Amino acid sequence: MTANYLLEIGLEEMPAHVVRPSVEQLKTKTAAFLNDQHLAFARIEVFATPRRLAVLVRDLATEQPDQVEEVKGPAKKIALTPDGEFSKAALGFARGQGVDPSAITFKDFKGVDYVFVEKKTVGQPAAAILPELIEVVKGLTFPTRMKWGTNHFEYIRPIHWLVSLLDDQIIPMSLLDVTAGRVSQGHRFLGQPVTIATATDYEQDLAQEKVIADLARRQALIEAQIQTIASDNDWQVDLDPDLLEEVVNLVEYPTAFAGHFDPKYLAVPEPVLITSMKDNQRYFYVRDQNGQLAADFIGVRNGNREHLDNVIAGNEKVLVARLDDARFFFEEDQKLSIDAYVAKLKKVTFHDKIGTLYEKMQRVNVIAQSLGHLFGLSAQEMADLDRASRIYKFDLVTGMVGEFPELQGTMGEIYAKIFGENDAVAQAIREHYLPISAEGALPASKVGATLAIADKLDSTLAFFVVGMIPNGSNDPYALRRQAYGVVRILLANQWHLSLGKLQAEIEQVLADRGLTFKLDWLKNGAELRHFFADRMRQLFSEKNFRHDFVEALADSNAIDPTTINEVAETLNEHRHDDDFKETIEALTRVLRLTKQTDAKSSELSVDPALFENPSEQVLYDAVVQIRGHFAHQTVEQNYEALRDLRPLIENYFEENMIMADDLQVRNNRLNQLRILQKLITIFGDLQELVVK
Amino acid sequence: MVKQLNIQEMILTLQQFWAKKGCMLMEAYDNEKGAGTMSPYTFLRAIGPEPWNAAYVEPSRRPADGRYGENPNRLFQHHQFQVVMKPSPKNIQEYYLDSLRELGIEPLEHDIRFVEDNWENPSMGCAGVGWEVWLDGMEVSQFTYFQQVGGLTVDPVTSEITYGVERLASYIQNVNSVFDLQWGDGVLYGDIFKEPEYEHSKYAFEESDQEMLLNFFNSYEKEALRLIKLGLVHPAYDYVLKCSHTFNLLDARGAVSVTERAGYLARIRSMAHKIAKAFVEERKKLGFPLLEHAQANAGEEN
Numbered sequence: 001m002t003a004n005y006l007l008e009i010g011l012e013e014m015p016a017h018v019v020r021p022s023v024e025q026l027k028t029k030t031a032a033f034l035n036d037q038h039l040a041f042a043r044i045e046v047f048a049t050p051r052r053l054a055v056l057v058r059d060l061a062t063e064q065p066d067q068v069e070e071v072k073g074p075a076k077k078i079a080l081t082p083d084g085e086f087s088k089a090a091l092g093f094a095r096g097q098g099v100d101p102s103a104i105t106f107k108d109f110k111g112v113d114y115v116f117v118e119k120k121t122v123g124q125p126a127a128a129i130l131p132e133l134i135e136v137v138k139g140l141t142f143p144t145r146m147k148w149g150t151n152h153f154e155y156i157r158p159i160h161w162l163v164s165l166l167d168d169q170i171i172p173m174s175l176l177d178v179t180a181g182r183v184s185q186g187h188r189f190l191g192q193p194v195t196i197a198t199a200t201d202y203e204q205d206l207a208q209e210k211v212i213a214d215l216a217r218r219q220a221l222i223e224a225q226i227q228t229i230a231s232d233n234d235w236q237v238d239l240d241p242d243l244l245e246e247v248v249n250l251v252e253y254p255t256a257f258a259g260h261f262d263p264k265y266l267a268v269p270e271p272v273l274i275t276s277m278k279d280n281q282r283y284f285y286v287r288d289q290n291g292q293l294a295a296d297f298i299g300v301r302n303g304n305r306e307h308l309d310n311v312i313a314g315n316e317k318v319l320v321a322r323l324d325d326a327r328f329f330f331e332e333d334q335k336l337s338i339d340a341y342v343a344k345l346k347k348v349t350f351h352d353k354i355g356t357l358y359e360k361m362q363r364v365n366v367i368a369q370s371l372g373h374l375f376g377l378s379a380q381e382m383a384d385l386d387r388a389s390r391i392y393k394f395d396l397v398t399g400m401v402g403e404f405p406e407l408q409g410t411m412g413e414i415y416a417k418i419f420g421e422n423d424a425v426a427q428a429i430r431e432h433y434l435p436i437s438a439e440g441a442l443p444a445s446k447v448g449a450t451l452a453i454a455d456k457l458d459s460t461l462a463f464f465v466v467g468m469i470p471n472g473s474n475d476p477y478a479l480r481r482q483a484y485g486v487v488r489i490l491l492a493n494q495w496h497l498s499l500g501k502l503q504a505e506i507e508q509v510l511a512d513r514g515l516t517f518k519l520d521w522l523k524n525g526a527e528l529r530h531f532f533a534d535r536m537r538q539l540f541s542e543k544n545f546r547h548d549f550v551e552a553l554a555d556s557n558a559i560d561p562t563t564i565n566e567v568a569e570t571l572n573e574h575r576h577d578d579d580f581k582e583t584i585e586a587l588t589r590v591l592r593l594t595k596q597t598d599a600k601s602s603e604l605s606v607d608p609a610l611f612e613n614p615s616e617q618v619l620y621d622a623v624v625q626i627r628g629h630f631a632h633q634t635v636e637q638n639y640e641a642l643r644d645l646r647p648l649i650e651n652y653f654e655e656n657m658i659m660a661d662d663l664q665v666r667n668n669r670l671n672q673l674r675i676l677q678k679l680i681t682i683f684g685d686l687q688e689l690v691v692k
Numbered sequence: 693m694v695k696q697l698n699i700q701e702m703i704l705t706l707q708q709f710w711a712k713k714g715c716m717l718m719e720a721y722d723n724e725k726g727a728g729t730m731s732p733y734t735f736l737r738a739i740g741p742e743p744w745n746a747a748y749v750e751p752s753r754r755p756a757d758g759r760y761g762e763n764p765n766r767l768f769q770h771h772q773f774q775v776v777m778k779p780s781p782k783n784i785q786e787y788y789l790d791s792l793r794e795l796g797i798e799p800l801e802h803d804i805r806f807v808e809d810n811w812e813n814p815s816m817g818c819a820g821v822g823w824e825v826w827l828d829g830m831e832v833s834q835f836t837y838f839q840q841v842g843g844l845t846v847d848p849v850t851s852e853i854t855y856g857v858e859r860l861a862s863y864i865q866n867v868n869s870v871f872d873l874q875w876g877d878g879v880l881y882g883d884i885f886k887e888p889e890y891e892h893s894k895y896a897f898e899e900s901d902q903e904m905l906l907n908f909f910n911s912y913e914k915e916a917l918r919l920i921k922l923g924l925v926h927p928a929y930d931y932v933l934k935c936s937h938t939f940n941l942l943d944a945r946g947a948v949s950v951t952e953r954a955g956y957l958a959r960i961r962s963m964a965h966k967i968a969k970a971f972v973e974e975r976k977k978l979g980f981p982l983l984e985h986a987q988a989n990a991g992e993e994n
Contacts, residue, residue: 012785013823015808050806144810146821148837150779150848157821158782158837177782188789189799250805281829299829307801314802314828314863321765321868328763347946352954 001062003167005130006199008047008054009137010161010185016050016249018142018156020215023048023055029136030055037129038064047203047213049252051185053140054163054213056202062166064123071097073115076106090115127166134173134180137162151176161185168198187211187252190304210253210304219248225256226284226298233258235286235294243278250282251302259283259316263295265323268330271410272400276322279406281315329399338419341394348397351477353466355517357393360458365389366513367506368454375495377446380424384447387421388428392451395429409433435485439542442485442492449489453497456482461506464531465523484535487561491539496560499532536564545572552688566635567683573636579643586649587642588686593658594670594677604675610668615655619648623676630679642680649676699861700876702795703749706773706855709791710747715775718748723930724937727752728774728854729813732929735964737776738841738850740972742982744778749857753937755944758893761886764869768892769885771857780837780851788825788835788853795864803828811836815936815957816964817843820852832860842968843961896944905947909938913959920966925974932963 007030014022023046034041034057042059073079079090086094086101094101099117106113138153145154153176164171164180173180182196186209194209196202203213212218223239230237247254265273270293277283283297297319301311345358354360368389372382395401395412404411413430417423424447431448432455434441443449460483463469470479490497507521533554539561540550545568552571553564574580611617626641633641658673660666680686697705707717721731728734728750737744750772758768777784785806789799806823811834813819820836834854838846858870858881865873871882912934919928939956942948948956975981 013806013808017808144821146837146839146849147847148780148849148851149782152847158780160782189804250807301803302805303800303803310801311803311828314830317868318829325763325765 002042002059003062003126004199005057005060005126005167005171006054006163006165006196006202007057007133007137008052008161008163008184008202009159010052010163011155011159012157013050014157014249015144016246019048019050019053019249020245022140022142022156023053023215025140026053026136027055029139030057030133033133033136034060037132038067038123039126039129046215047206048215048249049211049213049218050249051188051252052211052213054202056199060126060166062126064126064129066123067121069119069121071117071119072109073097073104073117076113076115079104079106079115093117127169127171130164130166130171131173133164133171134175137173137175163196163202165196165199185209187303190253212253215248218251218254219244222247222251222254222256222300225254225300229256229258229298230286233286233296234289235296236289236291237284237286237298239284240278243282243284247282247300251300253303255301255303255305255308257299257301257308257312257315258296259299259312259319260296261316261320261323265320265327266293266295268323268326269411269414271407271414272326272330272404273323275404275407276319276326280322281319283315283319325403326400329403333398333400333415334418338391338394338416338421341397342391344397345393351463351466351468353468354462354519357396359515359517360455360462361390361393363510363515363517364392364451364454364458366509366515367458368451370505370509371450371454371497374497375446375450375493377450381447384422384424384428385450388425388432388447388451389454391416391421391425392429392432392455435481435488438481438484442489446493449493453486453489456486457502457506460486460531461503461521461528462519464528465519465521467524469524469527469531479531480535480538483532484538487532487535487539490561491565494562496562498560500529503528536561539565540568543568546575548689549575552686553684563635563682564684570635570639571683571689574639574643579646582650583643583646584686584689586646587680587683588689589653590649590673590676591680591686594674604671604678606672606675607668610665612665613655615648615651616669616672619645619652619676620672622648623672623679627675627679635682638679638682642683645676696866696874697795697861697864698874698876699857699881702861702864703773703857705794706775706791707747709794710775713745713777713781713787715745715747715777718746720748720750723933724753725750725933726754726936726940727813728772729818729852730816730933730936731774732926734774734776734850734852735816735818735841736925736929736967736971738778738838738846738852739844739968740975740980741847742778742975742980743848743986744776744850744982747773747775750774753892753940755892755896755940758889758896758944760893761871761882761889764871765862767858767870767885768889768896773855773857775853775855776850778850779848784851784853785835788833792827795860797827797864806835809834815960817841817961817968822852827860827863830859830863832856832863842971843965844968844972896941900941900945902942902945902947905938905942905945909935909942909956912938913963916963917966920963920970923970923974925967925971928963928970929967932960932967935960935963 027044027046031044040061041057045056045058047054073093074089079087081087090104091101093115094104094117097117097119099119103117105116107116142156145156147154148158159175159178161184162173162175162178162180163182163184164173165182170180170182184194184196184206186192186194191209191211194205196205206213212221226237226239273293274285277285277297283299286294286296286298288294299315346356348357350357350360368385372385377385395415396408398411398415400411401408409430413426416426416429424445427445428448428451431443431445432451434443434452443452459477460479463477463479503522503525510516510521536554537550540554549568549571553568606620608617608620622645630638656669658669660669711717718733721733725731731750733746733748751769752772753769755768757766759766781787792799805826807826809822809824811820811822817840819840820838822836824831825833825835833856836852838850838852840846861873862870867873871880871886873881875881875884912931916928916931916935919931939960
């Protein structure tokens, strides 16, 4: 026997972004509960609007199956008296399990016979189990919680009703002052309370009361309405998925409508218009057939077509007030100059422990110059980088960015062009914020990429040297994202920048130019190196590299992320080779021996006159040969060279006692290994590799 | 179509409506402040166990928002119609929607939405959860369930509704500039407020004496702290309000760097927190009289 079970939680308007995740959570936790309770079901359908979360369990078993469970009792030797009767222990066990002693059997358990009984649990009706689902309701988690009235219970929003129906039968449960029943609420304005006769009527009953409870249906309706309006007007519309998702979860009964604004506002830069419409008002912007932004928009009302003119007029008025403001700022902002804005940055604090934005730009200017040389930028690129890095934060003090902070960088590019900067400088100003999310788009230009790295390194170092180091979930300045961005940009451009030496180099550059601003730029170096190593770990785990590769390589700060990445790729390529294990073992042996001994790296010469065995000369010749090429070869070629060295290394260890009694011979051999070690180190700490 | 209420009719309508819902009609508090929340009738009364239901119009001064009376929507001083009910009634949303109906705004003829907006006033140690209410895309009210006030977790919870008087009136009277609003008896908003808007903007942006204001801030702070120690909560709070307004004036003048800003706000927050604690102590000494009063009333009804 099966039945259908409906559970609906009625709430005050939830934030749009929690609606879908919350109902998915309700579904998952309901399924887990039913599984725990051995209540079989076919599937769970979900319904959700700003005011409700609901699940409909289809074909739910109306009774738990009877459970038969085998229970182990005392050992046989205790269970039987010497004359073969059940002992007190056995009888007591049977009584405790509620079975007759005649049901006792003996079975072997790890070589000893024990008492066993089969215990039957009679399945309960689903109706007796389901009231406990209230714990699932209470146990939902939300990004923010609140309390209300006089109670101490916290939830996403106040709860107003619960519907709990197994077919047509109310399954009782209650939470605070709310008792579950069969009455749900219709649309706030268009609908009435609705009495649900049986669980499966839910969707249809709510539709009668102007609530489209199914998320997918609501979304399809909105999409269709928008497309109709667009095609009626010959518009192209970009159905931004995030905006669509938000709109779907802001309405229970959608009606799309078209609005219009005075085309004179099209003089305002497009990103500003789009932000005003999309982010501030949750409208879809539209383009004409030529791809030009149109002086029109599409909004979605939570209601029907009645009095739609009022709604359109109101929305148009609000948008025009915003655009009027934007136009005012756009005109006012152009009355000043970049120099004037830059001068204002002298008064704007980046962080009170670090200094002003102007000081930051001064530092970034010299850091960027030194990076630009390292990355081999052209003379023109160097000039653009110099200019961009002197002004790149200027838009932060414009009226427009004050009003629309999310347009930082975007307005910088637009204004830079208006003020006569070249395209490369303007583009770099916009691009220096990239990537704005962990896996977000990277700067496309070399100038933008270099400026982005310089800006992010300056921020990261600055916060580290003043001791504001991210820990746990506490990373208010998004330094993890910024440092990860640095790594990604380096890799994307195949630029080599050694993070281990970075701090000392930046300190040097700043000190040379008198730009240390009384901060100790060498502070917290170890923390900084760990921090960057963790970003490498993050990168490698994104790429699904083997854990031991990650550990072998993440801490190799001596080399740069781009090379580390190549090494990881190379090792990853070869990990299934037949000789991978032997190769790594041979190389690891070299590393281990050289690690144990003090190396005076300055005098790494090997004297062939001291050779005692042929294998020494063979390895020596081979190393001399590959050493010359190592610097110019790809990581893959270097790996192959070392791999080919493997039999030679094995022979070397076979024939030669490294720690020879003769000190001269010993040092000669150690130096040979140290030279080799220098070549191997590029592959990180190979001892971490698991080559079983 | 919407009845063309002038502003004073609008206020009277809201007052009558909320009085019927059990709110006491209070008057605006006679100290400068940036929002109705900062009136002691909200800030202090939201703290502690005693019930509190009040409604009042609060002129709210935000010097940095002044535009010399030239911007149709931005004002140095606007008006908030503030409703606080503690504990928050179960049907507070319905009450609010009914109040819009009283103003002639029939929800079926418009698009009314409750859009998430979690409110925070860090300088007063206040935080709440709620919405901005959209009327055909325009934010006309802020709707908040306080969770923390003066750094203290609230119990019970106060619901706060703040109507933007000028916003709502612009909608009801269908004007594009607040200065064209009818206040009452044929007098326009601009007739009353345009000149003060200009003068206050001129003062806040150009003429205020920074040194004097800085000294004021320090003196007010000193006095507030002294009064807190004496357990004189209400006069102490007056000085906190003065600190807050003085800070806003300094801020508008550009006299406060971003760095210092955080420092000033922290000083105000610290005082607000002390006052919040002291207020509960003082009410406790009195035996939370409003609580007893409410219990007595409940007893009579039974």
